[in-house]
Amino acid sequence: MTMLAPISRAACIGGGVIGGGWIARFLLAGIDVSVFDPHPEAERIVGEVIANAERAYGLLTQAPLPARGQLVFCASLAEAVKGAEWVQESVPERLDLKHRVLAEIDAAAPATALIGSSTSGLKPSDLQQGLSHPGRLFVAHPYNPVYLLPLVEIVGGAATAPATIERAKAVLDAIGMKGVVIAREIEAFVGDRLLEALWREALWLIKDDICDVETLDDVIRYSFGLRWAQMGLFQTYRIAGGEAGMRHFLAQFGPCLQWPWTKLTDVVNLDEALVEKIGAQSDAQAAGLSIRELERIRDENLVGIVQALKAGRGGEGWGAGALLADFERRLLAGAPAPAPADPTAPLALVETRVSPAWIDYNGHMTEHRYLQVFGDTTDALLRLIGVDLAYVEGGHSYYTVETHLRHLDEARLGEELRTTCQILSVDEKRLHLFHRMFAGADRREIATAEQMLLHVDVAKGRAMPATDAVLARLRGLAAAHASLPAPAGAGRSVGGSR
Structure with missing residues (x-):
């Protein structure tokens, strides 16, 4: 079958929640993947993620996917990155650890290899320090599950070459993802800045016994979460302004931002009591479902939403659905x-x-x-x-x-x-x-x-x-x-x- 991606081999360093999602995304795009993760159960964990991803893709699309790439677990980082065209680092969020791992990657990977970091908050300029070839390193920040959610924030550092960003966008586009380039690097980029604000306010609502975690999740998933899934924030508020649009919305609701509602600048103390309170409420909300069962339920829901968005606008699709429809057209065009x-x-x-x-x-x-x-x-x-x-x-x-x-x-x-x-x-x-x-x-x-x-x-x-x-x-x-x-x-x- 015709390969869509402009690369044929990737290396993934780290196979946890995010690393495993990257592995599945690459494999199901027909790309061979070499993995290095010293965790003793890395193969089992990654295997379970891949199984969920294949199940989800079977529900998501009937377009003929490329033949699945070959998966190899390597005994060393150097072995994993040998011959790789894209190296994705997904190790824990510690700058000292990332410096050490990225330096090893930089020394062992082919000179033309792209190096993406899955960091959710560290600036790429900080990650580039000490590298011999900093121009090929960039942040490629995805969202969980990587194999279903198509967005990747692409963030270049002070030394990142413009050609690196363009090559990264081309690869992501070919595997059905949406690479968005963030114009200036800041800690936590764009998506996590927004999530952090919501998360901080949510922790205060739980601490102050305004609601429990299930009620808070219900408020999101039965209301604005559905709007966000297909229009985001600003387009949603544009509609809320009625026929007068965004300017009317800002004039009407902008003054509310001055009211003393939010605690966004006051950090909640996550002490042992609050951690246990949230943990117990979360356990009750899960109702005995395992993490893998919750992942499969999540995947089914996401597939249903994306499929519904694909049918929007008379079959042209909308948002993530339009992205899927375009990806399927290319799969069909390249299929024998x-x-x-x-x-x-x-x-x-x-x-x-x-x-x-x-x-x-x-x-x-x-x-x-x-x-x-x-x-x-x-x-x-x-x-x-x-x-x-x-x-x-x-x-x-x-x-x-x-x-x-x-x-x-x-x-x-x-x-x-x-x-x-x-x-x-x-x-x-x-x-x-x-x-x-x-x-x-x-x-x-x-x-x-x-x-x-x-x-x-x-x-x-x-x-x-x-x-x-x-x-x-x-x-x-x-x-x-x-x-x-x-x-x-x-x-x-x-x-x-x-």
């Missing part, structure tokens, strides 16, 4: 056509899993998602016969003009789905298909779809013969399927016997 194992059998074209965003109030896959999966099956067939993005950009495509769906069983959250396609007939303009959908390990049949497609001139909006190359592929497949028995549901009218 599916190669059926046996062209004389119904074509196995799609394997996916029931996403949390697909579930209705009954706990089953909602109705329109069946059509979506069958549409993905048709799209896979079209790529197989040469009707790919380039073909469509050339002004021709197949349009579905008729679909008949049969619902035979139900699909549940997380179940694997597989579809097959049988070609019933082909002529110069028409394509008659029959799809079947199977669910679960027992491959029970849960739905069928019979479709008629017309080949069209997109600009003129009318049917026209397909190209000779496309027709040749179609007729070859149709001939291979001619000996297959006619599907029992083909040609069935609505309301007829099953």
Whole structure:
């Protein structure tokens, strides 16, 4: 499969929460990753993070990902960075430790390697001190989970070369991330400055018994957290200003900033009693769920939000959803056509899993998602016969003009789905298909779809013969399927016997 990322090998120094997320993000982008982490259980911890990431990607997108990169755990830092094009340092947040580790990386990594630090607050100019090649070091501050949240704050230090920043942005873009360049370096950058302000106020609210941790989290996740997820702060407040916009909002609510509400400049004393109070409330909130279970719930929720954002603006997407849609288009453009194992059998074209965003109030896959999966099956067939993005950009495509769906069983959250396609007939303009959908390990049949497609001139909006190359592929497949028995549901009218 075509590699999207402009690098083929990365090294990750540190495999904790953030380091493990970087490892998963690189691997699932098809990049080989060498890891050094002296923790005795590093391989287990990283393996569990990767397993969660692969599960999340299976829910997030049906676009064909590159073949997973090779993962190697190394006995030394020097071994890990050998041949790496990007080295990501994710060791604990101590300047003395980072200085020592970054100096080792700088001495052992290839001269052209990018060196990113996952620090959440240290200035890159401070990290560059003592390095022989400081121009390639920058802060690449991600957010947890790195494999799902696309933002990375890119912060250069006094010695960082502009070309380093541009190369870093290009790599992040290629692996589906959003690299935002912070114009001036400050401690904690932008995201953590905002989070620190909210966190400080939240600690006071708990200490003063205004609410408990669950109530505080509910206030965020049921209100402005949902707004922030797709519009951020300023665009949200612009809307709050009504038709007069941001200027009216600032005039109306700006004076409130002078009122003595906040304790943002008064640091709470995190003494033993307050730590225990918060810890006990957090334990009660978790209700016995393990960290890995909470991670999977978090991943499912994030996938659902991003998928919903991808469907916004008539399918163009919004925010993180638009970023995912663009990443999927590039994956599809670089993917080879599916190669059926046996062209004389119904074509196995799609394997996916029931996403949390697909579930209705009954706990089953909602109705329109069946059509979506069958549409993905048709799209896979079209790529197989040469009707790919380039073909469509050339002004021709197949349009579905008729679909008949049969619902035979139900699909549940997380179940694997597989579809097959049988070609019933082909002529110069028409394509008659029959799809079947199977669910679960027992491959029970849960739905069928019979479709008629017309080949069209997109600009003129009318049917026209397909190209000779496309027709040749179609007729070859149709001939291979001619000996297959006619599907029992083909040609069935609505309301007829099953």
